[in-house]
Structures are given as structure tokens and as C-alpha cells.
Amino acid sequence: xxxxxxxxxxxxxxxxxxxxxxxxxxxxxxxxxxxxxxxxxxxxxxxxxxxxxxxxxxxxxxxxxxxxxxxxxxxxxxxxxxxxxxxxxxxxxxxxxxxxxxxxxxxxxxxxxxxxxxxxxxxxxxxxxxxxxxxxxxxxxxxxxxxxxxxxxxxxxxxxxxxxxxxxxxxxxxxxxxxxxxxxxxxxxxxxxxxxxxxxxxxxxxxxxxxxxxxxxxxxxxxxxxxxxxxxxxxxxxxxxxxxxxxxxxxxxxxxxxxxxxxxxxxxxxxxxxxxxxxxxxxxxxxxxxxx
Numbered sequence: 001x002x003x004x005x006x007x008x009x010x011x012x013x014x015x016x017x018x019x020x021x022x023x024x025x026x027x028x029x030x031x032x033x034x035x036x037x038x039x040x041x042x043x044x045x046x047x048x049x050x051x052x053x054x055x056x057x058x059x060x061x062x063x064x065x066x067x068x069x070x071x072x073x074x075x076x077x078x079x080x081x082x083x084x085x086x087x088x089x090x091x092x093x094x095x096x097x098x099x100x101x102x103x104x105x106x107x108x109x110x111x112x113x114x115x116x117x118x119x120x121x122x123x124x125x126x127x128x129x130x131x132x133x134x135x136x137x138x139x140x141x142x143x144x145x146x147x148x149x150x151x152x153x154x155x156x157x158x159x160x161x162x163x164x165x166x167x168x169x170x171x172x173x174x175x176x177x178x179x180x181x182x183x184x185x186x187x188x189x190x191x192x193x194x195x196x197x198x199x200x201x202x203x204x205x206x207x208x209x210x211x212x213x214x215x216x217x218x219x220x221x222x223x224x225x226x227x228x229x230x231x232x233x234x235x236x237x238x239x240x241x242x243x244x245x246x247x248x249x250x251x252x253x254x255x256x257x258x259x260x261x262x263x264x265x266x267x268x269x270x271x272x273x274x275x276x277x278x279x280x281x282x283x284x285x286x287x288x289x290x291x292x
Contacts, residue, residue, distance in 0.1 A: 045265075052076075052262040059257050075258040076266065079248060084263050086237055087244035092270060094159045094240065095222040101164040102218050103211055109165075110173025111199050115185055125174070131167045140231065147232060158232045159240070163222065169214050176210045177203060212281020216274060223271045241267045 051059060054069035079085075112118075113125050143162055152158040180203070188198040204211075226242040233239050236247075245267050248260045275282070 048261040048264055051257050052265055054258050056256055071258055075262040078259040079263040082248060083236055084244050087239050087241045090238060091223060091241040095219050097160045098163045098222045099215050099218045102166045102169050103214055105165050106169025106173050107199060109170035110177045111195060113174045114177040128167045128170050144231060153232055154234045159229060172210055172214060176207055180206060209281045209284040212278045216278050216282045219274050220271045
């Protein structure tokens with residue numbers, strides 16, 4: 001009897017070891033696949049960084065070169081000499097103004113859709129969601145006409161005001177506010193708080209994660225604007241960074257890929273910094289949305 005129990009224990013232990021070994025091999029395989037995937041995704045960035053260190057002679061004269069050059073700082077200096085620094089400042093200004101304005105309007109829209117009663121509220125909310133299905137290219141022509149009639153062409157008003165409203169933001173805050181206990185609104189009413197007071201004192205402190213997620217989305221969206229700025233802006237010193245990177249390729253008869261790639265790397269840094277700084281709020285904001 002004791003021998004049978006010992007054999008059963010040995011078999012169970014061997015089975016457990018086998019399962020542990022298989023699980024560990026599977027984990028190794030999964031990690032290897034993830035590392036390979038990350039490397040493949042990083043290849044374009046690594047190649048851009050490699051080319052950013054080269055001179056034109058090294059790039060054109062040594063195709064397939066995998067060793068970095070020694071011209072990185074010179075290429076960076078060339079990009080700033082061609083106005084990329086001013087264009088980065090322009091884009092930061094435009095992006096921050098739009099992020100603040102969109103956040104405010106989205107908060108107000110979410111407050112109205114959740115805590116106010118008015119005729120046609122659901123139809124209006126459906127119409128707002130419907131605008132999410134409209135690509136930006138559809139509104140370029142009418143938007144250009146409106147901006148031209150207002151004489152906003154070649155000004156920062158044209159780059160900011162048309163983007164102050166956001167269907168995405170209205171939807172995010174509407175979903176977030178609808179899951180906040182209604183007892184808070186009732187208590188605020190009993191205390192005599194106005195809607196804006198209730199928004200500022202109660203809803204905003206409960207919404208920092210959603211606000212952070214909204215800020216990341218809208219900052220990156222505005223940072224990557226290309227089509228609208230190249231249409232509406234004519235002054236090089238007022239252009240945005242994405243147009244500036246494209247203009248680096250149009251200098252001279254032969255493309256100087258060192259400064260172009262250096263400019264592309266520099267242009268990615270601010271949006272990367274914003275994402276890293278707000279990644280916790282970004283992930284928590286969408287985690288809360290999924291739970292709700």
C-alpha cells in the first residue's frame with residue numbers, strides 16, 4: 001500500500017515537473033517572439049538613427065552600410081538652421097492650445113449629455129458620434145472656405161480654432177460621467193452648487209485619468225497634422241514640424257538624407273515624451289472605460 005502511494009506521488013511529481021518545464025519553454029518562446037516583434041518594429045527607427053549619423057558621401061557611396069557615421073551633431077545643426085526648431089515651437093504651442101480647449105469643451109459636452117435634460121439630447125449625441133465616421137479630408141474644402149472668409153489664413157487661429165471641439169472627447173467624458181454615482185450630483189444640488197461648480201469641484205478631480213488619456217490622444221493627433229497646415233499656412237516661420245520635416249527633403253537637387261532622418265528623429269521626441277509622462281493616466285483612463 002505504501003509503495004503504491006509512493007509511486008503515485010512520484011508520478012504526480014514527475015507530471016508537475018513536466019508541466020512546469022513545458023510552461024517555462026512556452027514562456028521562453030513567447031518572450032522570444034515578443035523580442036523579435038519589438039526589434040522588427042524598431043528597425044525603421046534604428047535605420048533612421050543610423051542614417052542620421054552619416055554624411056551624403058557615406059550614405060550614397062556606401063549602400064548597405066551598417067556602421068554609424070560621425071556627422072550626427074552636424075546633421076542636427078543643419079535641421080535647426082533650416083527652421084525646424086521654430087516649427088517645433090509652433091507645433092508645441094498649437095498642440096497645447098488645442099489640447100486645453102478640447103478638454104474644456106469635452107468636459108462641458110459630457111456634463112450636458114449626462115446631467116442636463118433637453119429636447120433632442122439623444123439625437124444630438126448620435127449626431128456627435130456620427131461625426132467620428134467622417135474622415136478629415138471630407139471637411140477640408142468647406143473648412144478652407146470658412147477660414148478664408150474669416151481672413152484667418154496663414155494665422156495660428158486657422159491651426160487651432162477648427163479643432164477646439166472633439167467628438168471623441170465628448171464620448172469619453174459622457175461615458176465616464178454616466179458611471180459616476182448620481183448621489184454626488186444630488187448632494188451638490190442640495191448644497192446649492194452650480195453646474196460649473198459641480199464640474200470643477202467634483203467631476204474634474206474624479207476624471208484625471210480620462211483627462212490624461214484625452215491629452216495624450218489629442219496632443220499626438222495635433223503633432224502629426226500635415227494636410228491642413230500645408231494647405232492653410234504659407235509662411236515658413238509659422239509652419240508645423242511635420243511639414244518642416246517634409247521640406248527638409250526639398251532642399252537642393254539631391255536629398256540630404258542625414259538631416260532628413262535627424263529631423264524625423266527629433267520630431268518624434270516631444271510626442272514620445274508626452275506619452276511617457278502620461279502613460280499611467282492614459283492606461284488607467286482606458287482601463288476605467290473598459291471596466292465600465
